[in-house]
Amino acid sequence: MSLRFFYRKVNMGHPLVPLNGRSVRPRPLIPVTLIGPLDSWTDEGLLDTGSDDTIFPEGIARRIGVDLTNAPSSRGAAIGMGVVPLRYAEVTLRVADNREQHEWVGWVGFTPAKLRHATLGFAGFLPYFTATFLGDREEVELAVNSLYPGT
Amino acid sequence: MSTNHRRIIIPDTRHYPENRSKVPPEEMLKYAGEHVAWSPDGTRILAHGRDQDQVIAELEAAGVHFSEVVWEHVPPLDAEDSLL
Numbered sequence: 001m002s003l004r005f006f007y008r009k010v011n012m013g014h015p016l017v018p019l020n021g022r023s024v025r026p027r028p029l030i031p032v033t034l035i036g037p038l039d040s041w042t043d044e045g046l047l048d049t050g051s052d053d054t055i056f057p058e059g060i061a062r063r064i065g066v067d068l069t070n071a072p073s074s075r076g077a078a079i080g081m082g083v084v085p086l087r088y089a090e091v092t093l094r095v096a097d098n099r100e101q102h103e104w105v106g107w108v109g110f111t112p113a114k115l116r117h118a119t120l121g122f123a124g125f126l127p128y129f130t131a132t133f134l135g136d137r138e139e140v141e142l143a144v145n146s147l148y149p150g151t
Numbered sequence: 152m153s154t155n156h157r158r159i160i161i162p163d164t165r166h167y168p169e170n171r172s173k174v175p176p177e178e179m180l181k182y183a184g185e186h187v188a189w190s191p192d193g194t195r196i197l198a199h200g201r202d203q204d205q206v207i208a209e210l211e212a213a214g215v216h217f218s219e220v221v222w223e224h225v226p227p228l229d230a231e232d233s234l235l
Contacts, residue, residue: 005168011176013183013228024176025233031164031221040218042162042191046234059203063217098165116226116234 002132002143003097005030008044009138026138029117034108035092038065043118047131047140051121052076053086053109054093061110066091068110076109084113093125095142104128104150160218162191167221170194184227188220 007026015021028047033040034056041060053076061068071087078084086109094103106124120126128148132141170193179187186206187199197220198209207217 006172008171009176010226011180012226012230012232013180016232018233027234031167033161033164035159035161038159040159040161041222042164042218042220043222044224094161096163096165097168101165116230117224 001100002141003095003100003102004139004141005097007138007140027117028133028140030095030120030140030142032118032120033094034060034064035094035103036061036064036066039063045118045120045125047126047133047142048119048121049126049131051119052123053119053121054106054124055086055109055111055115055119055121057115057118058087058110058112061087061089064091066110071110074109076111078113081113084111086111102144102148102150104148160216162219162221164191164193164221167191167193171221179225180228182225185225187223187225188215188217189223191219191221193221 008029009024010027011024015023029044031042032045033042041064066089068087071089074086075083076086088107088109090105091108092103093106108124129142130145182199185199185201186203188197188206188210190197197215198206200206210217
């Protein structure tokens with residue numbers, strides 16, 4: 001069994017030359033819920049094998065009750081954004097489709113930088129799944145693997 | 152002294168991916184640059200706006216907590232064409 005998600009067709013509002021005039025960008029954006037001590041927040045995150053970390057906006061940490069005051073910190077580099085500060089916390093992550101659901105505790109980096117999308121990168125997310133990007137179908141499959149620590 | 156412990160709400164998003172995928176991309180152009188709060192099943196937009204706090208206030212006025220929706224940020228029309 002595996003989770004399967006359609007790529008989100010993001011309308012750019014004009015024809016895109018590298019996509020032969022198509023005006024939508026297919027992106028592997030999937031709904032993911034962060035569960036903190038006080039609340040939860042469900043957002044769309046971009047599955048990104050090029051991202052070292054799973055990153056969400058700092059404001060979400062505040063809303064779900066994650067205190068970042070003494071959190072371990074680091075810096076990340078995003079193309080076009082320069083260096084951005086990160087503060088890490090362990091939170092519960094949850095993904096689901098109409099066939100199965102998975103929930104685990106993972107490290108998430110929170111940043112004050114303005115993000116286009118939350119990023120589902122290696123730390124916190126991708127080690128636990130075998131991800132198959134079905135480019136022709138514009139779908140992605142996530143199958144839990146032996147490292148998956150959750151339920 | 153009283154404490155107010157609210158149960159954490161986990162939205163049921165099992166049908167979100169399928170239903171959200173049925174929304175034509177051109178439909179979302181009118182929300183360009185906005186935060187959109189979707190029903191957990193991806194069938195309805197419950198509130199939207201440029202300011203997320205304002206969207207949360209609109210939701211609360213309708214009796215919906217921010218944790219009961221799926222958030223999406225629709226890129227503005229002048230957004231960069233590609234993510235690198």
